[in-house]
Amino acid sequence: xxxxxxxxxxxxxxxxxxxxxxxxxxxxxxxxxxxxxxxxxxxxxxxxxxxxxxxxxxxxxxxxxxxxxxxxxxxxxxxxxxxxxxxxxxxxxxxxxxxxxxxxxxxxxxxxxxxxxxxxxxxxxxxxxxxxxxxxxxxxxxxxxxxxxxxxxxxxxxxxxxxxxxxxxxxxxxxxxxxxxxxxxxxxxxxxxxxxxxxxxxxxxxxxxxxxxxxxxxxxxxxxxxxxxxxxxxxxxxxxxxxxxxxxxxxxxxxxxxxxxxxxxxxxxxxxxxxxxxxxxxxxxxxxxxxxxxxxxxxxxxxxxxxxxxxxxxxxxxxxxxxxxxxxxxxxxxxxxxxxxxxxxxxxxxxxxxxxxxxxxxxxxxxxxxxxxxxxxxxxxxxxxxxxxxxxxxxxxxxxxxxxxxxxxxxxxxxxxxxxxxxxxxxxxxxxxxxxxxxxxxxxxxxxxxxxxxxxxxxxxxxxxxxxxxxxxxxxxxxxxxxxxxxxxxxxxxxxxxxxxxxxxxxx
Numbered sequence: 189x190x191x192x193x194x195x196x197x198x199x200x201x202x203x204x205x206x207x208x209x210x211x212x213x214x215x216x217x218x219x220x221x222x223x224x225x226x227x228x229x230x231x232x233x234x235x236x237x238x239x240x241x242x243x244x245x246x247x248x249x250x251x252x253x254x255x256x257x258x259x260x261x262x263x264x265x266x267x268x269x270x271x272x273x274x275x276x277x278x279x280x281x282x283x284x285x286x287x288x289x290x291x292x293x294x295x296x297x298x299x300x301x302x303x304x305x306x307x308x309x310x311x312x313x314x315x316x317x318x319x320x321x322x323x324x325x326x327x328x329x330x331x332x333x334x335x336x337x338x339x340x341x342x343x344x345x346x347x348x349x350x351x352x353x354x355x356x357x358x359x360x361x362x363x364x365x366x367x368x369x370x371x372x373x374x375x376x377x378x379x380x381x382x383x384x385x386x387x388x389x390x391x392x393x394x395x396x397x398x399x400x401x402x403x404x405x406x407x408x409x410x411x412x413x414x415x416x417x418x419x420x421x422x423x424x425x426x427x428x429x430x431x432x433x434x435x436x437x438x439x440x441x442x443x444x445x446x447x448x449x450x451x452x453x454x455x456x457x458x459x460x461x462x463x464x465x466x467x468x469x470x471x472x473x474x475x476x477x478x479x480x481x482x483x484x485x486x487x488x489x490x491x492x493x494x495x496x497x498x499x500x501x502x503x504x505x506x507x508x509x510x511x512x513x514x515x516x517x518x519x520x521x522x523x524x525x526x527x528x529x530x531x532x533x534x535x536x537x538x539x540x541x542x543x544x545x546x547x548x549x550x551x552x553x554x555x556x557x558x559x560x561x562x563x564x565x566x567x568x569x570x571x572x573x574x575x576x577x578x579x580x581x582x583x584x585x586x587x588x589x590x591x592x593x594x595x596x597x598x599x600x601x602x603x604x605x606x607x608x609x610x611x612x613x614x615x616x617x618x619x620x621x622x623x624x625x626x627x628x629x630x631x632x633x634x635x636x637x638x639x640x641x642x643x644x645x646x647x648x649x650x651x652x653x654x655x656x657x658x659x660x661x662x663x664x665x666x667x668x669x670x671x672x673x674x675x676x677x678x679x680x681x682x683x684x685x686x687x688x689x690x691x692x693x694x695x696x
Contacts, residue, residue: 206395213388220380227373231366245355248304249348251281252311252341259315259337263322263330271319278312285309300351304344311340402431406438413442515552518545526576533663536603536610536686537569539578543601546579550586558590558597568605571686574663580652581614581682589618589680605688612684620676629653629672660684 258274261267285308314337321330402425412420422439425432522545525538547560582599590597602613660669664687674680 213384213391216380216384216387220377220384224373224377227369231369245348245352248281248284248308249345251277251284252308252344255281255312255315256338256341259318259334263318263334266322274315274319278315281308282312285312300347300354304347304351307340307344307347311337311344314340399431402435406431406435409438409442413445419446515549518548521545522549532575533572534575535569536571536573536612539573539575540564540569540601540603543578543582546582557595558586558599561598561600563600563602563604565603565605568603568610571605571610571688573686574659577656577660577684578612578614580656581684584653585614585616585618585680585682588621589616592619608688610686610688612686613681614684615679615681617679620674620678620680621672622676626672626674630657630670660686 255274255277258270258277262270262274285305314333318330318333318337321327321333402423405423405425409420409423420442422442423435425435522542525542525545550558551560578601582601585599590599596617598617600613600615602611602615604611604613657670661667666687669685669687671683671685672680673683
């Protein structure tokens with residue numbers, strides 16, 4: 189049960205143990221204080237009772253004496269002040285008499301107090317009768333009544349003195365009894381204080397020992413580990429507190445470090461064994477490079493293909509095949525444009541001309557499956573830009589934007605010049621893309637997004653677009669040069685923001 193309470197109240201922790209020991213000591217001190225306070229209060233109550241009885245009896249005697257003086261003064265002088273004082277004091281004395289117990293008791297003190305109360309009642313009755321006789325001018329009667337009241341007063345004073353004497357003897361005995369109790373309480377307090385001190389010392393040493401011994405063991409083990417000795421015995425802690433958690437974590441850490449060092453040694457041995465294999469791999473790479481050079485040499489020269497296309501154009505013209513001639517001419521222009529160096533900048537007009545050639549080939553292949561609209565401002569065509577920028581964007585719109593549409597596909601190309609930039613907007617009414625795809629495209633470091641399509645396996649959205657974004661940002665030295673606006677199911681709008689250089693702002 190105690191262990192359960194410790195677990196529930198959190199006394200298994202160091203903080204819980206400190207709290208438990210502190211509460212235990214406080215409880216002992218409070219119990220000792222309360223016991224001492226109770227006994228002191230009980231003794232004071234006894235002293236109060238002793239003095240209150242003495243004071244009460246003394247006051248009764250004084251009051252009776254005062255009433256007798258006022259009664260005698262009135263009977264001799266018939267003073268109204270004396271009568272008033274007599275009535276006032278007699279009422280007070282009568283109230284005190286009424287409070288005295290009239291119950292049957294075998295206690296001598298209570299019997300005498302009961303007799304005093306009865307005699308007070310008779311005394312006051314005789315005093316009242318004497319006053320009535322005085323007012324009736326019956327001298328013998330009030331003298332007789334006064335004499336009887338005087339006699340009763342003597343009995344009352346005798347009983348009071350006797351009761352005081354009896355209480356004195358009782359109080360003396362009680363005093364000696366209380367004195368003995370006080371001595372016992374003093375001795376008991378000394379014993380309790382000494383016991384509390386010894387208990388506190390024992391608990392302190394026990395707690396300090398349970399706390400310090402595991403910590404010392406941890407320190408010794410840590411010192412051994414600092415000397416690269418990982419074969420020390422695990423630290424054993426019998427308590428169930430934070431020190432045990434720390435010791436278990438320390439033992440696991442030691443084991444993990446030892447295992448890690450073993451793995452490092454194994455890796456070092458493995459790496460030494462792989463060095464010879466690396467030498468063999470280098471030889472194989474040299475052989476592969478030679479094979480690749482031979483394969484490149486066997487490829488057809490691109491310029492040979494370009495010259496062949498030109499020959500095809502001339503042959504088609506000689507045979508009056510105008511459509512074939514135009515197709516081959518556009519294909520030749522597109523091929524020639526793609527052969528130029530990517531490092532040399534071009535104008536937007538050259539990029540647009542290349543787009544015209546590309547779109548001509550698409551329209552020749554696919555007919556009116558996709559329609560193209562143009563909104564070109566001539567003033568913006570002088571801006572400089574990297575080569576091969578627009579054609580990948582148009583290709584992406586054809587394949588991924590409207591490629592799935594059987595009819596109604598539309599791609600719009602707009603060029604608009606502002607004060608600082610030329611905006612090229614390529615917009616389609618295709619399937620659009622979600623925000624996640626847009627973020628991955630705009631982030632060149634993201635992994636490529638492969639759009640799974642039954643008819644277009646392997647096509648990717650951001651291989652070409654990432655290259656476009658990187659080249660634009662590198663060319664202009666700015667980040668805000670490419671923007672995508674898209675709604676799923678409603679189309680995509682790609683905005684290229686081409687900054688104007690000096691001279692291009694005025695169309696030079």
